[in-house]
Amino acid sequence: MEMSYQQQKITLIVSFLIVPLVLLLTFTYYPALRLIYLSFTSWDGLTPVKTWVGFSNYQEIMGNREVFYIFLHNVAYFVGGILQNVAAFFFAVLLNSKLKGRNMFRTVLFLPYIMNGVAVAFMFGYVFDTNTGSLNYFLSLIGMDPISWLGKPGLVNISLASIGVWKFMGFNMVVYLGALQSLPEDLYEAARIDGARRLQVLRYITIPGMRKIIELNLFLTVIGALEVFDLPFVLTKGGPLAASKTYVQQTVETAFQYNNFGLASAMSVLLMIVVIVVVSAQRRIVGGKEE
Known part of the structure; x- marks a missing residue:
């Protein structure tokens, strides 16, 4: 049939x-x-026995102020991510014009994104080295004393966040560039006929037309800022004095160093909840009402 x-x-x-x-x-x-099931158990990750402990893991997390204090270390990455998006948008607008050599500049700005994260960390380890680093070498040329970029608790997260800006800005730029090239040319023609200035075109045509893409890039930025792991793990191991330890790094240590997979699972579930709350707040602030 x-x-x-x-x-x-x-x-x-x-x-x-x-x-x-x-x-x-x-x-x-x-x-x-x-993961949610394991968060209600006590398990060392090796034995097949998983003891049900209810909300004990969550109570332990809520009673430990240091766990929430670690989230403050992610603020530098969040601020860096905002600056990263601003720079990416600027370069996208600039390289969407008829600038000579724009394809070369697009490639140069995008290249850091395709580099391996661990390789980038090692590379910047030489840049930020207190004694032989290239950054301190340039400071010495202008008569300044060397700075311990990764050795000062108040400076280490800013230094690490700047690496993230360098690496991921090109990706954001390419996303913005694709959105710019998809906007209807008729709108720009009409704006030029009406005598609109460049800033007016940017404010009333370009940015509103790219709102969803801006929201997407900010979403990825927030997720990345909350889930930072590789840079501090490779460069500082969370130091000095745990000043650069991130929440994900603490979770990994809880699981694999202390063999407490139940508590680590609860920490992971808590991170998922934090991400959902922050992203929902971001959508309300940035997304606004549907047009």
Whole structure:
């Protein structure tokens, strides 16, 4: 019996969706549910026995002020991410013009993003080195004393965040550039005919037309700022005096150094909740009302 057109359409859609759905359930939803389950247990990660402890792990986290204090270390990354987006938007607008050599500049600005994160960390380890670093060498040329960029608690997170700005700004720029090139040229033609200035075009046409893309980049920035791990882990191991230790690094140490996978799972669930709350607040602030 031959299938009708509607049945064929449904079969085709289901056939295309079943593999992505299986992958989504296997590698996203199941691990998330498993993580939530483990957060209510006491488990060392080795033995098959998992002791149910209820909300004890969450109570331990809530009673430990240092866990929440660590989130303050992520503020530098958040501020750096905002500056990163501003710079990326500026370069996207600049390189969307008929600037000579714009393709070369686009490539140069995007290259840091495709570099391995650990390699970038080691590279900037030489840049920020107190004794032989290139940054302190330039300071010595203008008569300034060397600065311990990664050795001062008040400066280490700013130094690490600046690396993130250098690495990820090119990605944000490419996203903004793609959005700029998708905006209707008719709007710009009409604005030019009406005698609108460049700042007016930017404010009333470009930025409103890119609102969703700006929101996307800020979403990625917030997620990245809350989940920083590789830079402080490779360069400072969380030092000096745990001044650069991030929440994710503390979670990893809890699991693999102290073999407390139940508590680490609870910390991961808490991070998911924080991300959801922060992103929801961001959507309300940046997204505004749907037009």
